[in-house]
Each structure stands twice: as C-alpha cells, then as structure tokens.
Amino acid sequence: MAKETADLPLRHDAASRFVPFVIAVMVYLAALALAGAMVVASAVGGWTEGLRGTLTVHIMPNPAGATATAKDVEKALTLLRANTHVAAARALDERASRALLKPWLGAGAGAPEIPVPRLIDVRLRNGAEPDLSALAASLRKAVPGAELDDHRRWLGRLLGLAGSLETIALLVLLLAASAAALAVVFAAQAGLAVHRRAIEILHLIGARDTYIAVQFQRRAFMQGLMGGIIGLGFAIVSLLAMGKLFGGVELFGLGQVRFGPLHWLALAALAPAAALIAMAAARLTVLRSLAQRL
C-alpha cells in the first residue's frame, strides 16, 4: 500500500490553482504564433522552390499593335532559346497574362483597353548560372522595353517578411514560456511560504533539498501538462476553424498553404514543453530558496 498523503499538500494551495489557466492561455498564444510561423515558412519554402532556376521576361505591348507585339515575343523567344543556359522558354498568351492579373484587377483585367505585358516563362538548365546582366542587355537590344526578372527582388522582400514574421513568432513563444515560468515561480514561492513549517520539519529530519523540490516539480509538471493540453486543444480548434474559413482562399494570391503532419507534431510538442518548463521553473525556485537555509 502506498502512502495515502503527500508530505506537502500542494494540491490544496489556492495560490497555484491559477497556474494551469495561465499556462493554457500561454500555450494557446504560442500555438497560434508557431502555426503562423510554420505556415509562412512553408509557403515561402514552396515559392522559393517553385521559382528556383526560372526567369520571367516581360515584353511591353508594342504601340504598333498586337501583331508587332507578337513579333517582339518571337524575337525574344529566339534569343532566349539560343542561350546555352536556357532549357526552355515558353510565352504565355495574352489571355493567360490577363488571368494572372485577375486577383488584383478583378473582371477589369480582361478589358482590352488595359495594356498587359506579355510574359515569357524561362526555365534554366540545372545548375546554370547565366550572366543575367548580359542577357537582359541583349534582350533590350533585340526588343526595346523588354525586362528580365529573376524574381530575386520579389523573393528578397518576401523572405524578409517571412523572416520578420518568424522572429515575431519566436518572441511570442519566448514571452509565453517566460510568462508561464513566472506563474510557476510565484506559485512555488507561495507554496514554500504556506508550507514553511512542514518543509522545516522535513529539512530537520534529514530530507534533502531535492526530496522537497521533487514534490513541487511533480505538481508543476502536472499543472503544466494540464494547462498545455487545454491551451493546445483550444488552439487546434481555432486553427481548424481558420482552415475551414480560409482553406479555399489563396493566401495573398501566392498559393494555398497547407498544414502537414510535422506541423501538427510541432504544435503537439507545446504541451509537454510547457510541462517541462513548469517543472524546471518549480525545481529551480525551490532549490534556490532552500539553499539559503543551513
């Protein structure tokens, strides 16, 4: 038969009852921040992968008319296909080019009075590193007004945005972890004060500091786990609801974002992480306090 009662009745401490709720809120916020960071990272990864080894050539509409523009496109295609670094070059027809503008211009994108540049999608050979300045210059020479876009500027800004979002998410995670740890520290300090007499007795009959600390850390671990599971549960419900609401919408017109098993696993790790943080915070608080005694 096991001992019926814990040495320190920490379960009944009023000061520690709020800890699971604080941890639940912190895990909820951390889960949303982490999910946001993972979605952005995943989307950016997809875009980067999709654009690697590609170029886009913009051919501005020729004032002489559509036939002249088509000739400009053919000239550019010939020049591009003659380049040894180019694996393939494909011109998008005008309808396809206008379709790309539809998310921004709506139905107006199809109006013939709006001039739309023709686009040429260029695929480079694997590992090819062409002299882009020379290629752009020769394109401009052959077709005045032609522009070569290697997507670096666009991707650079996108990566900058993604990096900022990931940094913010990391800060939210750190703040949430700190707030949860602080809640546990205050609860442990209150527990030490409430049970001072019992702790003194344990101390005097030869209990090691770790014997006393284990009782606090076990309690904090369970509270952290409970709060973590509650917060995570609410976060998952929120994420599923958001997925339902926005699942069919392309994010900023840049493709759909998807949540994979690894993302869910990373989110699920927040609950045990919260429990471990709570446990460590309680242990350190108690050991530091007891170290001041003889």
Added chain:
Amino acid sequence: MSAVAARECKSQMVTVMESPRSPEPTAPADQKAPAIVRFEHVGMRYGAGPEILRDVSFTLPPRSFHFLTGPSGAGKSSLLKLLYLDHLPSHGRIEVFGRDIASTPRGELPAIRRRIGVVFQDFRLIDHLSALENVALALIVAGAQFEQVRDHVAEMLRWVGLAEQIHAKPATLSGGEQQRVAIARAVIGKPNLLLADEPTGSVDDAVAMRILYLFEELNKMGTTVLVATHNDKLVSSFAHPRLDLQAGETSLLPPA
C-alpha cells in the same frame, strides 16, 4: 520494558568522575572512541541579539547518556538547535560524528541529520499526515518505501501506546499523544544521536518513565542520548550525568 530491566540498564552506566568545573567535561562511555559531539568554546546569538550561549565546551562520547539541565531560558533549546544543525554558532567549533559542521558542505548535512533523532519540544508533526505517516517520514526521507516500513512503524506506535491512533491526525491527538508520535519518529531510525527537548513535558509520570526507559534501551544499543529537561524528579530517577547550563555556559555534573 520492565522496571527490573530498566534498573539493569541503569546499572550499566559508569559513574561520572570528572569535576563539574572541568572546562571540557567528558562523559564516561567509550572515551577512547571519537566523540559523537564536541563543542569547543561555542557561542550563539540570534541575529544581532544578545548571546544566548557564551562559551560552551563539552564532549558527548559514543554510547553516553546525559541530561541537559538548567533553568528556563538558560539556552537548552538553543544548544539543541546547534546540535540538530538548525543553526550555526556565532563563534567556536562544533563537531558532530567527527565532522566540523562549519566546514561540512551543505549537501552532506542531510545525511548527518538522518543520524540524529530529535524530539522537539513543540513536537513538530506535519498536520495533514496521520501518526503513521509522520513517523514513517523519518525513514522515507532516507529513501525507504512506505509499504516497506509500514508494519515496523505501526509496531513502534503500538509500543508507545498509540495502537488506536495510528491513522489519527495530530490535531485530534492530545498533547501527550502528539509527544509520543514525535518520540516514535525520533527513534524509529535507530539514530546514532538522540536529542530530546523536554520529551516528557506533556505526559504523566508513568509514561515519562516509560519514555526514558525507551531512550535507555536505545542507549544500550549504541545511541548517544541527550535529554533536555527541568523535571528534577525524572533526572534523579536515572543515574546519568548532567550537562548543566547556567548563564550561557555548561558544566558537567554527576548523576543527581
């Protein structure tokens, strides 16, 4: 334990021969062995307050049994606090089991405390634990499992007359019963050193004698015993030397 056995036990005690004014009095038992406790010119004060103990020097040899006597306020409890490592002296040197307490790493003190059984004057039982759990705690903190020691602890509680109160919480026990739980907790681990602060203050004479016989029994098995009391009748019933504390200093007196 019978009175005859108690008398036999008492007869084993060696008469104290030293002068009461000896600067470092020594008890008779096992004088060749290293001392269990050695105080050298120890002083003690609480914070910036007056000195409670001024210049205390004495030695408790292994297997010795002493009464710690002196008027109320003389510093008996303070001296015991130094002995059960609840306080450091403001000056002087204390050795317990051959270890200089001031230089012993803090992490090694619990192991020393576990070799000391203490009966506190205010019992110091944990309120929400039963008598059984309170006594078992002394063994559990040393690494024992509750189920392993349960029967042994229950037997000890029966021996101190608490067979019916094994599962009672301290608040439901009388002062005398709480004191017996505290005594059971102090002796359950067969300590090398037993310190008792007024252990018979809340019990009648018959139970007081029974408690002292128990201490003597432990002493016969090798435990060094120091009992703080101002019960002169009790002290005179046993042939043990006295450490008398007066005005912050000790002197060793022969049995009363």
